[in-house]
Amino acid sequence: MYGLISRLKAVPGRREALVAVLLEGSAGMPGCLSYVVARDPADPDALWVTEVWDTRESHRASLALPSVRQAVERGRPLIAGFGERHETEVAGGHGLGG
Amino acid sequence: MYGLISRLKAVPGRREALVAVLLEGSAGMPGCLSYVVARDPADPDALWVTEVWDTRESHRASLALPSVRQAVERGRPLIAGFGERHETEVAGGHGLGG
Numbered sequence: 001m002y003g004l005i006s007r008l009k010a011v012p013g014r015r016e017a018l019v020a021v022l023l024e025g026s027a028g029m030p031g032c033l034s035y036v037v038a039r040d041p042a043d044p045d046a047l048w049v050t051e052v053w054d055t056r057e058s059h060r061a062s063l064a065l066p067s068v069r070q071a072v073e074r075g076r077p078l079i080a081g082f083g084e085r086h087e088t089e090v091a092g093g094h095g096l097g098g
Numbered sequence: 099m100y101g102l103i104s105r106l107k108a109v110p111g112r113r114e115a116l117v118a119v120l121l122e123g124s125a126g127m128p129g130c131l132s133y134v135v136a137r138d139p140a141d142p143d144a145l146w147v148t149e150v151w152d153t154r155e156s157h158r159a160s161l162a163l164p165s166v167r168q169a170v171e172r173g174r175p176l177i178a179g180f181g182e183r184h185e186t187e188v189a190g191g192h193g194l195g196g
Contacts, residue, residue, distance in 0.1 A: 005103060005137045019153060019189045020139045026192060034132060034193030036150055038101045038186035048103060048186050050148045052135035052193065053136055088146050094124060095132030095150065097195040 001090035007083030025071020031058025099188035105181030107189025116176040123169020
């Protein structure tokens with residue numbers, strides 16, 4: 001399984017709008033086993049997104065989905081910048097239902 | 099929901115043993131909505147663990163479970179050290195089945 005751990009910063013005051021776009025845009029992505037959006041309690045503009053995919057190819061293919069492309073368009077003006085980003089090789093776990 | 103993103107380093111050559119202990123020890127924890135163990139492909143000793151809990155209290159209570167206490171005992175000699183650790187406030191997502 002392929003994983004991603006990413007941190008991003010919203011435009012000040014727009015974090016909740018970005019959360020909504022990310023959650024809506026990530027529904028029903030084939031091969032996506034887990035997609036979690038979390039606020040950083042220590043930074044009012046920061047978010048963490050953690051993802052698990054069956055394969056790296058499924059993740060790549062998701063970027064072409066109409067729902068994801070629309071979310072990227074809507075999310076772009078809400079994002080101030082990107083922080084650390086880690087690709088992982090997921091060994092297993094619980095809550096990988098998709 | 100309460101989240102944790104943690105990085106840890108296994109004793110050299112013991113990462114797979116640590117993965118097994120973490121996965122086994124994390125089964126059936128009340129209130130745990132997601133628990134994912136992932137290898138860092140860039141460091142043969144490093145792991146990421148990402149967790150989602152219904153509440154912070156459920157996470158705290160899990161540390162007293164016999165299964166978790168046993169895993170801590172078995173995992174301790176396999177761990178070389180801890181890296182970054184982030185508490186998060188999980189907004190939502192997919193694959194939060196427990």
